[in-house]
Each structure stands twice: as structure tokens, then as C-alpha cells.
Amino acid sequence: MLYRIILFLGFFAAFQTTYAATSNCLTCHREFEDKSGPSYKITQDIHFQKGLGCVDCHGGDATLDDMDAVRAQKNWRGVPNHLQVPEFCARCHSNAKYMHNHNPMLPTDQLEKYKTSVHGKRLFRKKDMKVANCISCHTVHEINNAKAPHSSTYPLNVPFTCGKCHANAKYMKGYNIPTDQLEDFKQSVHGQALLVKKDLGAPACNSCHGNHGAAPPGVQSLAAVCGNCHAIEADLFDNSPHKVAFEENDYPMCETCHSNHKIVKPNDSFVGDKKPALCVECHSYDDGTNGLATAKAISRALSELVATQAQAKKVLDNAALKGMMTTDEEFRLNEVNQVLIHARSLVHTINADSVVAEAEKGIKKADTVKINASALIGEYYFRRKGLALATLFITILAIALYIKIKRVDKKLAGK
Ligand code: HEC
Ligand code: HEC
Ligand code: HEC
Ligand code: HEC
Ligand code: HEC
Ligand code: HEC
Ligand code: HEC
Ligand code: HEC
Ligand code: HEC
Structure with missing residues (x-):
């Protein structure tokens, strides 16, 4: 194991020096940037780790030793603004042939899905600069995949990645949605399991909302989302009289009884004919059903x-x-x-x-x-x-x- 680590570090160092030696971008930028600058952060970035450099994203020519000359290059893409970022990333990530050569396992549908999300729709249709684009969730110059513990998309970090905006009442002012999701989630069985017990099987925000289609799951997709992990309960519910009754009333299946972000550990007092049982929220002894008798x-x-x-x-x-x-x-x-x-x-x-x-x-x-x-x-x-x-x-x-x-x-x- 140790041998492998040494080998890996060796390769990595060798690779870094060859890249640094041939890239004037990196060498020059390191001269004037501090440790939080792109040229230092980039060592945490999967693109850099897989051999891509500044030029692959920004364009230019890494052999030039003058920034003005770099900017004058025909392929210079410069720095994208908030609205341009999705296309900037998708130039590669939606290019199936290009991505296949690097990593055939990676999907190439992020932009397509993003366009269907509340984030993407508002960005493209309303030029809303406050919704999340690719780098709001992935960071920039320290992008990594969901397996890397320092990554913004690592399950333990996702709630805070989303919470950066969604738990910030000032930032979200003007949108008519609550900003309590992170707080509620932290208190829920799921939040406790994920953030305290470090149980990676427990859902983070994206497990329910998706990564790129981040949107509230609709009434129909809801049972499917919870049912991915709670198959037994979902199955029992599907075969119960509540399924049709809930559909007719537009009640979301699991959320109606368990809530969405503040799911607590259920106990036997949840069922019965007296408060705090959930059943009394909708049923009474004279509602014409045997709901409470059953309860x-x-x-x-x-x-x-x-x-x-x-x-x-x-x-x-x-x-x-x-x-x-x-x-x-x-x-x-x-x-x-x-x-x-x-x-x-x-x-x-x-x-x-x-x-x-x-x-x-x-x-x-x-x-x-x-x-x-x-x-x-x-x-x-x-x-x-x-x-x-x-x-x-x-x-x-x-x-x-x-x-x-x-x-x-x-x-x-x-x-
Ligand atoms: C000789 C030094 C030097 C080299 C070589 C160099 N840069 Fe720069 N670069 C700078 C400086 C200095 C700035 C900051 C300019 C400013 O703040 O006005 C800068 C700015 C930038 C910016 C910000 C956008 C802009 O246009 O100001 C980007 C992006 C960038 N460089 C990328 C690159 C890339 C990619 C390469 C290699 C192809 C590269 N740089 C090579 C010195 C360099
Ligand atoms: C995966 C693509 C990607 C790579 C690789 C990349 N950048 Fe960037 N860079 C971006 C994006 C996107 C922005 C716009 C960030 C924003 O809007 O906040 C940016 C912004 C910048 C800026 C201006 C804003 C800032 O953060 O200071 C500089 C300077 C810069 N990059 C330099 C570099 C250098 C130097 C390298 C190589 C060491 C590099 N970038 C590698 C995507 C990349
Ligand atoms: C020059 C093409 C190119 C551009 C532009 C680019 N990427 Fe990548 N990206 C890659 C390649 C290649 C990989 C590594 C695939 C591999 O080998 O695993 C990668 C990997 C990733 C990964 C990790 C995927 C995983 O699960 O392993 C993420 C996340 C990512 N890129 C996001 C972005 C974002 C966000 C942007 C825009 C700021 C961006 N990329 C711009 C080519 C690009
Ligand atoms: C709302 C937050 C969010 C936005 C916006 C977002 N991503 Fe992601 N992305 C994620 C998360 C979270 C994951 C990690 C999925 C996982 O757990 O494997 C991910 C995964 C990825 C991956 C790995 C492969 C995959 O599809 O799972 C790539 C590549 C990627 N994103 C690129 C992009 C690009 C390009 C954009 C912009 C068009 C973008 N992302 C926008 C949150 C986001
Ligand atoms: C850069 C800030 C930012 C980040 C990061 C961000 N969002 Fe958003 N999100 C917004 C804004 C702004 C809206 C638009 C609110 C609206 O129109 O209702 C929004 C809308 C949403 C909506 C739709 C709400 C509704 O009912 O209209 C959901 C769901 C959502 N985001 C989930 C997420 C998740 C999950 C993550 C993390 C993976 C995330 N967001 C990351 C800013 C952000
Ligand atoms: C266990 C699944 C699950 C998890 C985990 C989850 N959500 Fe949700 N989220 C939902 C459901 C279900 C809704 C309600 C959809 C509806 O009523 O149409 C929702 C609604 C939302 C909304 C719309 C506004 C609102 O509060 O109703 C936002 C924004 C949101 N979630 C963000 C987040 C963020 C941020 C996280 C992580 C901190 C998160 N969600 C974690 C299932 C989940
Ligand atoms: C990614 C998988 C996943 C998803 C999606 C998910 N859960 Fe969970 N859930 C878990 C795990 C793991 C636990 C166990 C937490 C613990 O260790 O106590 C759990 C615990 C629970 C509990 C407490 C069970 C107990 O015995 O204490 C309830 C209730 C619950 N989830 C309801 C839901 C609902 C409702 C949804 C959909 C809105 C949902 N879950 C979505 C994985 C998931
Ligand atoms: C009509 C209200 C109601 C609905 C709808 C509902 N539940 Fe429950 N759920 C309960 C009650 C009551 C308990 C507590 C049972 C006990 O502990 O005695 C419970 C317990 C649970 C538990 C804890 C473990 C267990 O089975 O006791 C999980 C997990 C769970 N529900 C998941 C779900 C999922 C997933 C859905 C959607 C398919 C769902 N529930 C829909 C009322 C409901
Ligand atoms: C969100 C509202 C809601 C909650 C909470 C709820 N129910 Fe129901 N239930 C309904 C509706 C609506 C029907 C369909 C009534 C009808 O057919 O007129 C129904 C039907 C039933 C039926 C079938 C009745 C019949 O005569 O066919 C039973 C049994 C039942 N519920 C038991 C329960 C129990 C036990 C609980 C607590 C664990 C519970 N319900 C919680 C809304 C609810």
C-alpha cells in the first residue's frame, strides 16, 4: 500500500513538474498569485490531475511568456460570466466523442438536464444571475468528483454547497421559497445519519433532488425518490387504499406524513385515534371511513x-x-x-x-x-x-x- 502511495506521489510530482515546465501560464501566474489563486488551487482540480491545463479551458498558448500575447490568440476564450459558464463547461462535457476518449463512464447529459431544472430555466430564460450554474455547485479551479472528500459534491459537503444559497435568507430574498431546508435537514434522521454518523448511504440534497435536474420532485416522482431507499414501505403504500386517495387529493405520498427535510424518527404514537397520531389530521370517527377504527x-x-x-x-x-x-x-x-x-x-x-x-x-x-x-x-x-x-x-x-x-x-x- 505504502509502496503504491509513494509510486503515485512520484508520478504526480514528475507530472506536475513537466506540466509546470511546459506551461508558462502556471509558472507566471504562480509568481504573482497567492495560495488562493487559480494556479495554486488547481492542484486539487480533477482536470489538472487528469492532465488538462489552463489552456484546455481558457484557450491561449502555454508556450507564450506574455499575457497580452496570450489574450491575442485566436482561440482565447477568456473568462466566462455567470450566464456563459454552462456552455463553457459543456463544450467538453456535452461532447460525447471527446468525453468518451477520456472517461467512457462519464455521462454527457449535464447541460441537457440542467436546462430542465429550475436553476437552468431561470438562467437561460430570465438571465437570472443568482441561480446555481455549474461552478456554483462544482467550484472553479478545485473541481473534483463526488468521491473526493474535499470536493464540493462529496455527499458530506453537498448540503453546505446547496445551503450556501438556500440557507442564506438575504441572498434568497425576492424568491418566494423558504430558506430552512439546511437547518431542517441537519435535524432530520437523514441529516443526523449523513453528517453525524457519516453514513454515506443516507441521502444528501442531491439524492432527492437530482444533481443537474435540481428541482422539487413532483407528486409523481416523490414515492420513487423515497422508494429508491425505502422499497418496502413504498411497496406497501402502493398497494394500500391511500395510494389512489392521495393521488386524487394531490397529496405527495411520503412527504404528507413524514415531511421532506425535517423527517424525524417515527414511533408508535404516530398511529392511533388520538393526537399526536398522524391519522387524526385527516380522519375523524364520522368521516364515513373506517380510518380511525383501523388506526x-x-x-x-x-x-x-x-x-x-x-x-x-x-x-x-x-x-x-x-x-x-x-x-x-x-x-x-x-x-x-x-x-x-x-x-x-x-x-x-x-x-x-x-x-x-x-x-x-x-x-x-x-x-x-x-x-x-x-x-x-x-x-x-x-x-x-x-x-x-x-x-x-x-x-x-x-x-x-x-x-x-x-x-x-x-x-x-x-x-
Ligand atoms: C508572463 C506572465 C503570464 C503568463 C505567461 C500568462 N499569464 Fe495570465 N495573467 C497574467 C497577469 C499578470 C494577469 C492579470 C491581469 C490583470 O490583473 O489585469 C493574467 C490574467 C489572466 C486571466 C484573467 C483574465 C484576463 O484576461 O485578465 C486568465 C484567465 C489568464 N491570465 C489565463 C492565462 C492562461 C490560460 C495562460 C497561458 C496560456 C496565461 N494566463 C499566461 C500573467 C500571465
Ligand atoms: C475546468 C476549466 C478551467 C481550468 C482548467 C482553469 N480555469 Fe480559470 N476559470 C475557469 C472559469 C469557469 C472561470 C470563471 C470563474 C468565475 O466566473 O468566477 C475561470 C476564471 C479564471 C480567472 C479569473 C478569475 C479568478 O478566479 O481569479 C483566472 C485568472 C484564471 N481562471 C486562471 C486560470 C489559470 C492560471 C489556470 C491554470 C492553472 C486556470 N484558470 C484553469 C475555468 C477553468
Ligand atoms: C477541455 C474540456 C473540459 C472543460 C472545458 C471542462 N471539463 Fe470537466 N472534465 C473534463 C475531463 C477530460 C474530465 C476528466 C474525465 C476523467 O478522466 O475522469 C473532466 C472531469 C470533470 C468532473 C469530474 C467528473 C467525475 O465524476 O469524475 C467534473 C465534476 C467536471 N469535469 C466539471 C466541469 C465543470 C464544472 C466545468 C466548467 C467550469 C468543466 N468541467 C469544464 C473536460 C473538461
Ligand atoms: C445544483 C448543483 C449542480 C449544478 C448546477 C451542476 N452540477 Fe454537476 N454535479 C452536481 C453534483 C452534486 C454531482 C455529483 C453526483 C454524484 O454524487 O456522483 C455532479 C456531477 C457532475 C459530473 C459527474 C458526472 C455526472 O453527471 O454525475 C459532471 C461531469 C458534472 N457534474 C458537470 C456539470 C456541468 C457541466 C454543469 C453545468 C452545465 C453542472 N455539472 C451543473 C451538482 C451540480
Ligand atoms: C448559487 C446559488 C444556489 C446554489 C448553490 C443552489 N441553488 Fe437552488 N436555487 C437558487 C435560486 C436563486 C433558485 C430560484 C428560486 C425560485 O425560483 O424559486 C433555486 C431554486 C431551487 C429549487 C426549486 C425551488 C422551487 O420550488 O422553486 C430547488 C429544488 C433547488 N434550487 C435545489 C438546490 C439544490 C439541491 C442545490 C445543491 C445541489 C442547489 N439548489 C444549489 C440558488 C442556488
Ligand atoms: C429526503 C429527500 C430530500 C432531501 C434529502 C432534501 N430534499 Fe429538498 N425537497 C424534498 C421534497 C419532497 C420537497 C417538496 C417538493 C414539493 O412539495 O413539491 C423538497 C423541496 C425543496 C425546495 C423547495 C422549497 C421548499 O422548501 O419546499 C428546496 C429549495 C429544497 N427542497 C432544497 C433542498 C436542500 C438545499 C436540501 C439539502 C440541505 C434538500 N432540499 C434535501 C425532498 C428532499
Ligand atoms: C439515498 C437513500 C435514501 C433516500 C432517497 C431516502 N432515505 Fe430515508 N433513510 C435512509 C437511511 C440510510 C436511513 C437510516 C438513517 C439512520 O441511520 O437512522 C433513513 C431513515 C429514514 C426514516 C427513519 C427510519 C427509522 O426507522 O428511524 C424515515 C421515516 C425516512 N428515512 C423517510 C424517508 C422519506 C419520506 C424519504 C423521501 C422523501 C426518504 N426517506 C428518502 C435513506 C434514504
Ligand atoms: C398515512 C401516513 C403515512 C404515509 C403516507 C407514509 N408513512 Fe411511513 N410511517 C407512518 C407511521 C405512522 C410510521 C410509524 C410506525 C410505527 O413506528 O409504529 C411510519 C414509519 C416509517 C418508517 C420507519 C420504519 C418503519 O417502517 O416503521 C419509514 C422508513 C417510512 N415510514 C417510510 C415511508 C415512505 C418511504 C413512505 C412513502 C412511500 C411513507 N413512509 C408513507 C405513516 C406514514
Ligand atoms: C393526509 C390525509 C390522511 C392521513 C394523514 C391519513 N389518511 Fe387515511 N385516508 C385518507 C383519505 C383521503 C382516504 C380515502 C377516504 C375515502 O375513500 O373517502 C383515506 C382512507 C383510509 C382508509 C380506508 C378507509 C375505507 O373505509 O376505505 C384507512 C383504513 C385509512 N385511511 C387509515 C389511515 C390511518 C391508519 C392513518 C394514520 C396512520 C391515516 N389513514 C392517515 C387521508 C389520510
Whole structure:
């Protein structure tokens, strides 16, 4: 590993010096720029790392040693303004043949997709200079891919890349949209998982909004977005009566109950016929549906399972404390937990029968644990009683033996 790193660094240094030696752009710019200038930042940039130079983007001729001469070159592209950046990047990135020669795996649809986004539409149609263009999200002179931890598109950095504008109330003034997405996201299960636990499987802004089509997912695409990662819940929802009902009412599927940016960890109080249950937001006992009756039945089944599970755990803990072998029952109690997780996701069927049936399965298992753990405790006391009797017996035996030996000693002494 170390060998590889050294080899890599060696190549990199060699490459950098050859590039620097042939590029007057870099040499001259380093003379007057500070460390935050393009000529220094560029070492972090994937274009530079893959062998491209200043000329590939800006044009000019790297063998010239005068900036005015550079500007006079026919191919000089200069510096693009905010509106020109997308085409400036797309000259290469939308050129399938060119990109294929460099990296056949890279898509070449960024500009096309960008044009369909709220950002792109406003940029091109309204000449809106405040919406994101390519470099608002990718930076400039330190562009890198989503795998590089220092990159603005690395999942852990994306929320702040978007938040630069979207969490800045002053910057977003004049647009009629909230600026709480970053704050809410940070508090959500997703934000906690991504930013605190560093779980790269948790979504960043672009997982839901897309990279280049950054737009609010519409009602239709919404379930698909959440369902990419939560396939079980999405499937159960799709087969429930809520699917059609929500579509008819234009309620977004998952967001209606879970919100979008401030998704909290759900618990059993979310379902039931009393607040804070979500069901009472839309249902009442006289709304002509069996919504709340269902909610109540589901809630009751879940709490009964949770209570039985807790009792079983208490008895089992007691048995373990007494030093009994509880492995089998612990395994069974784990199964109860799996059943509980499944029963909770079945809430999305809004079908009381299926939740109740699953809950009963768990309750039966938990009861078995209770019975078996109680038996283990019984065995413990039985053994303890046995031990006490045995100890008593041995003591009596020892005393008898002692007396006997004393007598024998006396007899011998008397002789
Ligand atoms: C001999 C020194 C020198 C060389 C060689 C040089 N530059 Fe410059 N360049 C400068 C200076 C100085 C400025 C700043 C001009 C100013 O601030 O007015 C500059 C400005 C720029 C700018 C800002 C836009 C502009 O027109 O002012 C870009 C882009 C740029 N250079 C790119 C390049 C590229 C690409 C090359 C190589 C093909 C290159 N430079 C070669 C000295 C150099
Ligand atoms: C991947 C394309 C790309 C490469 C490679 C690149 N630039 Fe740039 N450069 C840009 C873009 C885009 C802008 C416009 C930035 C903006 O609008 O803020 C820019 C702006 C500039 C500017 C003016 C604004 C500033 O940031 O100071 C200078 C000077 C400059 N580049 C120099 C260089 C030099 C020197 C190199 C090589 C070391 C280089 N660039 C390599 C894309 C590139
Ligand atoms: C001269 C052509 C050219 C221009 C102009 C250009 N790029 Fe690139 N870009 C490339 C090449 C080539 C690669 C590296 C492909 C490889 O080898 O992996 C690349 C890689 C990238 C990557 C990393 C892709 C990945 O996931 O590996 C990003 C992001 C990127 N460019 C963004 C931009 C942006 C933003 C601009 C405009 C400021 C831009 N590029 C301008 C040619 C270009
Ligand atoms: C709203 C922010 C945003 C804008 C605007 C944006 N990008 Fe991206 N781009 C991203 C993110 C985030 C990724 C990382 C995707 C990932 O996780 O792999 C990405 C990925 C890329 C890639 C890697 C290949 C791919 O498609 O996944 C390239 C190349 C790229 N962008 C170029 C561009 C160009 C060119 C533009 C302008 C036309 C642009 N981007 C505009 C956010 C943006
Ligand atoms: C340079 C600032 C800037 C950056 C960076 C930026 N945006 Fe935006 N975004 C805007 C502006 C300005 C609008 C236009 C607001 C409007 O018209 O409603 C917008 C619009 C949006 C919208 C549409 C909102 C609506 O309902 O109209 C979404 C969604 C969005 N951005 C998501 C993102 C995501 C995700 C990222 C990061 C990957 C991002 N943006 C990065 C400035 C930015
Ligand atoms: C778990 C998926 C998900 C994540 C992660 C996510 N969003 Fe959203 N976002 C949504 C949904 C769903 C909507 C609402 C769409 C609707 O109602 O039409 C939305 C709406 C928006 C809007 C429109 C205005 C609003 O608040 O309704 C913006 C802007 C936005 N998101 C930006 C962001 C930013 C910035 C991040 C990262 C900090 C982010 N989103 C993370 C799913 C997500
Ligand atoms: C990129 C994958 C991904 C996407 C897209 C996604 N999630 Fe998640 N979600 C996760 C991960 C990973 C976790 C687990 C976080 C943790 O460690 O607690 C999670 C957790 C949750 C939780 C809490 C579950 C629990 O048991 O604590 C809910 C609720 C949730 N997501 C709802 C949604 C909704 C609603 C959407 C769409 C608006 C969505 N998710 C989009 C990956 C995703
Ligand atoms: C955003 C509003 C909303 C929320 C929240 C909601 N429902 Fe519904 N539900 C509806 C609508 C609308 C219908 C269709 C009613 C109709 O057919 O008249 C429906 C139908 C139902 C039905 C089918 C009723 C029947 O008689 O066919 C059940 C069962 C149900 N909901 C249970 C629940 C439960 C349990 C919860 C809480 C976990 C819940 N709902 C939360 C809006 C909601
Ligand atoms: C009618 C309201 C409602 C809708 C719509 C809804 N959920 Fe839920 N969701 C709940 C309730 C209630 C719970 C909590 C169940 C519990 O813990 O007892 C929950 C829990 C969850 C959990 C935590 C793990 C689990 O399964 O218990 C995830 C993940 C989840 N929902 C994802 C989704 C996704 C994805 C969608 C869209 C396809 C969605 N939900 C739609 C009400 C809803």
C-alpha cells in the first residue's frame, strides 16, 4: 500500500513538474498569485490531475511568456460570466466523442438536464444571475468528483454547497421559497445519519433532488425518490387504499406524513385515534371511513406487542443475571424484535388485519420467551435448593467423620 502511495506521489510530482515546465501560464501566474489563486488551487482540480491545463479551458498558448500575447490568440476564450459558464463547461462535457476518449463512464447529459431544472430555466430564460450554474455547485479551479472528500459534491459537503444559497435568507430574498431546508435537514434522521454518523448511504440534497435536474420532485416522482431507499414501505403504500386517495387529493405520498427535510424518527404514537397520531389530521370517527377504527386497532396491536416484548425481556434478564444459559431465548427475543419492525412497516398497508396478525405472531414468540425464561429461573432455585441440601449433607457427614476419628484416636490412646 505504502509502496503504491509513494509510486503515485512520484508520478504526480514528475507530472506536475513537466506540466509546470511546459506551461508558462502556471509558472507566471504562480509568481504573482497567492495560495488562493487559480494556479495554486488547481492542484486539487480533477482536470489538472487528469492532465488538462489552463489552456484546455481558457484557450491561449502555454508556450507564450506574455499575457497580452496570450489574450491575442485566436482561440482565447477568456473568462466566462455567470450566464456563459454552462456552455463553457459543456463544450467538453456535452461532447460525447471527446468525453468518451477520456472517461467512457462519464455521462454527457449535464447541460441537457440542467436546462430542465429550475436553476437552468431561470438562467437561460430570465438571465437570472443568482441561480446555481455549474461552478456554483462544482467550484472553479478545485473541481473534483463526488468521491473526493474535499470536493464540493462529496455527499458530506453537498448540503453546505446547496445551503450556501438556500440557507442564506438575504441572498434568497425576492424568491418566494423558504430558506430552512439546511437547518431542517441537519435535524432530520437523514441529516443526523449523513453528517453525524457519516453514513454515506443516507441521502444528501442531491439524492432527492437530482444533481443537474435540481428541482422539487413532483407528486409523481416523490414515492420513487423515497422508494429508491425505502422499497418496502413504498411497496406497501402502493398497494394500500391511500395510494389512489392521495393521488386524487394531490397529496405527495411520503412527504404528507413524514415531511421532506425535517423527517424525524417515527414511533408508535404516530398511529392511533388520538393526537399526536398522524391519522387524526385527516380522519375523524364520522368521516364515513373506517380510518380511525383501523388506526386504533393497529395502535392497540403494536402496544400489546411492545408490552409483551418488554415483559419477556425483564424475565430473561433476570434469568441471565442468575447465570443461566439464555442464548436460545435471546435469539428468540431477537426474532420478536424483527417481527415488531415488520409490524411497524405494515402500518403503511393501513390494513388492521395484517398488522394484528403480525403482532400476534410476535406476542406468541414473546410469550414463549417468558415461559422458557421463567422455567430457567425455576431451575436456578431448584439447583440452589439442591445445593443447600447437598452442603448440609456433606457437613453432617464431615462432622460424623470427625467424631468417628476422635473416637478412634481416643481408643488408640487408651491402649
Ligand atoms: C508572463 C506572465 C503570464 C503568463 C505567461 C500568462 N499569464 Fe495570465 N495573467 C497574467 C497577469 C499578470 C494577469 C492579470 C491581469 C490583470 O490583473 O489585469 C493574467 C490574467 C489572466 C486571466 C484573467 C483574465 C484576463 O484576461 O485578465 C486568465 C484567465 C489568464 N491570465 C489565463 C492565462 C492562461 C490560460 C495562460 C497561458 C496560456 C496565461 N494566463 C499566461 C500573467 C500571465
Ligand atoms: C475546468 C476549466 C478551467 C481550468 C482548467 C482553469 N480555469 Fe480559470 N476559470 C475557469 C472559469 C469557469 C472561470 C470563471 C470563474 C468565475 O466566473 O468566477 C475561470 C476564471 C479564471 C480567472 C479569473 C478569475 C479568478 O478566479 O481569479 C483566472 C485568472 C484564471 N481562471 C486562471 C486560470 C489559470 C492560471 C489556470 C491554470 C492553472 C486556470 N484558470 C484553469 C475555468 C477553468
Ligand atoms: C477541455 C474540456 C473540459 C472543460 C472545458 C471542462 N471539463 Fe470537466 N472534465 C473534463 C475531463 C477530460 C474530465 C476528466 C474525465 C476523467 O478522466 O475522469 C473532466 C472531469 C470533470 C468532473 C469530474 C467528473 C467525475 O465524476 O469524475 C467534473 C465534476 C467536471 N469535469 C466539471 C466541469 C465543470 C464544472 C466545468 C466548467 C467550469 C468543466 N468541467 C469544464 C473536460 C473538461
Ligand atoms: C445544483 C448543483 C449542480 C449544478 C448546477 C451542476 N452540477 Fe454537476 N454535479 C452536481 C453534483 C452534486 C454531482 C455529483 C453526483 C454524484 O454524487 O456522483 C455532479 C456531477 C457532475 C459530473 C459527474 C458526472 C455526472 O453527471 O454525475 C459532471 C461531469 C458534472 N457534474 C458537470 C456539470 C456541468 C457541466 C454543469 C453545468 C452545465 C453542472 N455539472 C451543473 C451538482 C451540480
Ligand atoms: C448559487 C446559488 C444556489 C446554489 C448553490 C443552489 N441553488 Fe437552488 N436555487 C437558487 C435560486 C436563486 C433558485 C430560484 C428560486 C425560485 O425560483 O424559486 C433555486 C431554486 C431551487 C429549487 C426549486 C425551488 C422551487 O420550488 O422553486 C430547488 C429544488 C433547488 N434550487 C435545489 C438546490 C439544490 C439541491 C442545490 C445543491 C445541489 C442547489 N439548489 C444549489 C440558488 C442556488
Ligand atoms: C429526503 C429527500 C430530500 C432531501 C434529502 C432534501 N430534499 Fe429538498 N425537497 C424534498 C421534497 C419532497 C420537497 C417538496 C417538493 C414539493 O412539495 O413539491 C423538497 C423541496 C425543496 C425546495 C423547495 C422549497 C421548499 O422548501 O419546499 C428546496 C429549495 C429544497 N427542497 C432544497 C433542498 C436542500 C438545499 C436540501 C439539502 C440541505 C434538500 N432540499 C434535501 C425532498 C428532499
Ligand atoms: C439515498 C437513500 C435514501 C433516500 C432517497 C431516502 N432515505 Fe430515508 N433513510 C435512509 C437511511 C440510510 C436511513 C437510516 C438513517 C439512520 O441511520 O437512522 C433513513 C431513515 C429514514 C426514516 C427513519 C427510519 C427509522 O426507522 O428511524 C424515515 C421515516 C425516512 N428515512 C423517510 C424517508 C422519506 C419520506 C424519504 C423521501 C422523501 C426518504 N426517506 C428518502 C435513506 C434514504
Ligand atoms: C393526509 C390525509 C390522511 C392521513 C394523514 C391519513 N389518511 Fe387515511 N385516508 C385518507 C383519505 C383521503 C382516504 C380515502 C377516504 C375515502 O375513500 O373517502 C383515506 C382512507 C383510509 C382508509 C380506508 C378507509 C375505507 O373505509 O376505505 C384507512 C383504513 C385509512 N385511511 C387509515 C389511515 C390511518 C391508519 C392513518 C394514520 C396512520 C391515516 N389513514 C392517515 C387521508 C389520510
Ligand atoms: C398515512 C401516513 C403515512 C404515509 C403516507 C407514509 N408513512 Fe411511513 N410511517 C407512518 C407511521 C405512522 C410510521 C410509524 C410506525 C410505527 O413506528 O409504529 C411510519 C414509519 C416509517 C418508517 C420507519 C420504519 C418503519 O417502517 O416503521 C419509514 C422508513 C417510512 N415510514 C417510510 C415511508 C415512505 C418511504 C413512505 C412513502 C412511500 C411513507 N413512509 C408513507 C405513516 C406514514
